[in-house]
Amino acid sequence: MLLEVSGLRVAYPARGGEVAVVRGVDLAVAPGECLGIVGESGSGKSQTMLAILGLAGPGARVSGSAIFAGEELVGMPQSRLQGLRGDRIGLVFQDSITGLTPHMRIGDQLAEVLVVHRGASPGAARAEALQMLEVLQIPEPAYRLGQYPHELSGGMRQRVMIAMALLCRPALLIADEPTTALDTTVQAAILRSFAKLKAHAGTALVLISHDLGVVAGLADRVAVMYAGRIVESAPAEQLFATPRHPYTKGLLASMPRLDGPPGGPLPAIEGQPPDPAAVADTGCAFAPRCGIARPACMADLPQPAAVGPAHRVACHAVEPA
Amino acid sequence: MRLLSFILGRAAVALLTILVIVTAAFFLTRLAPGGPFDAEVDLDPLVRANLERTYGLDQPIGIQYRRYLGALAAGDLGPSTTYPDRGVSELIADGLPVSLRIGLAALAIATAAGMAAGIFAARNRNRPVDALVMGVASLGVALPAFVVAPFLTLLFGIYLSWLPVAGWGDGSLRHWVLPVVSLALPQVAAIARLTRGAMLETLSADFVRTARAKGLPERRVISAHVLPAAVLPVVSYLGPAIAGVLTGSVIVEQIFALPGLGRFFVQGAINRDYGLVLGIVILYASALILLNLLVDLAYGWLDPRTRTGR
Incomplete structure (x- = not known):
């Protein structure tokens, strides 16, 4: 395994104790594999990845284990994490207008990655940056290097950010909602870039999204998160064909489908995702919104159990295989 | 080119601003009670009239204003009534380095x-x-x-x-x-x-x-x-x-x-030394406008988003 996370917990101090946003997450990514993590906002999917890279917010308490290429990341000093970030592990965030430094030229923002990690000369770094922009099919790449972020379109900014994460040829790329703010056509183009990257460079990919459609086309395996836990994980095809957890079923049912019956409202999951401060460790966090909840769901925390090859579900209503 | 036209535009506005400030200061200082020759000791009326003629203060205020602007355009800040042997420009040159x-x-x-x-x-x-x-x-x-x-x-x-x-x-x-x-x-x-x-x-x-x-x-x-x-x-x-x-x-x-200038300014104001006060007001206003222009230029340099066009 390239990355193996087990029992990861992330909590933030709050009045009268702490609030856990990630509550014991286990996941693994093999070299060259694409893992999709889906869930609503606040389900802890971004926090999981930020925490193992030492990028969780100030005051975060991170425990558990995350082993990347044989090295434990939890508790690793920042200086060593800095050496990994941007070099062995690339990160791409959702591009809001603020994702790139507004007062720095694109070329400088790209080049500094190579200067810091590889000790490249500014000239050599620029040449490599230009090459990477070409690979990602950014129009007029040489001209872009001298521009500022506000002079680029949203799609171009996102590609610049991806280029930045790929400059050092990382073994693992973590993309957090990489296409959320973009037009569908741009979205598709960026997802194609990821697919190419996976096929040609063998880069492992963790794709975090609230959009099942985005994950469906790219992921080999999918983990579904709810209230800080993984409730179901399975090979992608299997998850989409035979979802077992009521939450996963609800998510899939609420997706619009071209081959579905026309007209009528889309089914929605009743209620709201829980406030992390209100989630207890007794009982299933989804039970209050679940159509098939039984008394045991409120009392006991369901543990993930195998229901098929590489298919695990944490639900009392699902019989283990 | 764009930068040059920006600076020229700002310079034009600055000149207008200074004209407004000069006008306001000119009339406000003369509006204040008292005049440059109202010392504790009463002057002989003849001496006073003589002094006022020397400094052009016997003229109607409109003419005084026109004369002042004319001299100013030629770069002359006029005489000081507090220091009769030295012009306002000379006093400013004295005080400016310290300030x-x-x-x-x-x-x-x-x-x-x-x-x-x-x-x-x-x-x-x-x-x-x-x-x-x-x-x-x-x-x-x-x-x-x-x-x-x-x-x-x-x-x-x-x-x-x-x-x-x-x-x-x-x-x-x-x-x-x-x-x-x-x-x-x-x-x-x-x-x-x-x-x-x-x-x-x-x-x-x-x-x-x-x-x-x-x-x-x-x-x-x-x-x-x-x-x-x-x-x-x-x-x-x-x-x-x-x-x-x-x-x-x-x-x-x-x-x-x-x-420094500050002291001349206070002295000038107390003595109703119109020329001295106006001279320093013009200097302060110009300094403020110039430095603010520099600040704006620095801002544009630091934040590329505020630069207009390509």
Whole structure:
């Protein structure tokens, strides 16, 4: 395994104790594999990845284990994490207008990655940056290097950010909602870039999204998160064909489908995702919104159990295989 | 080209602004009760009429105004009634170096010390040192120069006898310290508070997270990504800070008996020396406008988003 996370917990101090946003997450990514993590906002999917890279917010308490290429990341000093970030592990965030430094030229923002990690000369770094922009099919790449972020379109900014994460040829790329703010056509183009990257460079990919459609086309395996836990994980095809957890079923049912019956409202999951401060460790966090909840769901925390090859579900209503 | 036309446009507006200021100051000083020759001792009416004729003060005010503008256009600031043997330009040339040195030193110290304190406080957010620095800064904002200056004089000049109480002497550094510190202190405090706030806001920006995700060392994150963005509010504040130092210098030069413009200004105002007051008003206004233009240019240089066009 390239990355193996087990029992990861992330909590933030709050009045009268702490609030856990990630509550014991286990996941693994093999070299060259694409893992999709889906869930609503606040389900802890971004926090999981930020925490193992030492990028969780100030005051975060991170425990558990995350082993990347044989090295434990939890508790690793920042200086060593800095050496990994941007070099062995690339990160791409959702591009809001603020994702790139507004007062720095694109070329400088790209080049500094190579200067810091590889000790490249500014000239050599620029040449490599230009090459990477070409690979990602950014129009007029040489001209872009001298521009500022506000002079680029949203799609171009996102590609610049991806280029930045790929400059050092990382073994693992973590993309957090990489296409959320973009037009569908741009979205598709960026997802194609990821697919190419996976096929040609063998880069492992963790794709975090609230959009099942985005994950469906790219992921080999999918983990579904709810209230800080993984409730179901399975090979992608299997998850989409035979979802077992009521939450996963609800998510899939609420997706619009071209081959579905026309007209009528889309089914929605009743209620709201829980406030992390209100989630207890007794009982299933989804039970209050679940159509098939039984008394045991409120009392006991369901543990993930195998229901098929590489298919695990944490639900009392699902019989283990 | 774009920059040049911007500067020319601003220069045109500046000229108009100065004309308005000159006009207002011209009529306001003459509106104030009393005149240049109303000393304690009553002058012989004949002598007074003679003096008024010499300075053109016997003419209707409209003509006086026109004459003043005419001379001003030719670069002549006219005579001073307080120092009959020296023109206003000469007096300004005398006082300017002192005021300039003190003012610029105060601004430089205010910017450097204020930003350093603000960055320090932001990086130690919510720790006791942060509270201490910000507490002192609040005090600094609240205390005007005319309170700080006598206090400093008392402490360092009289009790400790480290520094001269007042005067310019030979213009050596010892004579600068207290005036510059009194002038800079309120601005140090204001800039420290601004810097801290801007730093904290920028530190939580998405692009800072991106910079960290790139694995940049923290030093580089701060120096290349955070500071240039956090410095913008401070640069904007430099305009008001310059105005603050200018007005402060009038008081501080008076307190420390420094032969600068501020003292001439106060003397001129008390003696109803119209020419002297107007001359210094024009100088202050021009300095303020020029420095604000520089601040705006610096802002455009620091924030590419404010530059227009390609």
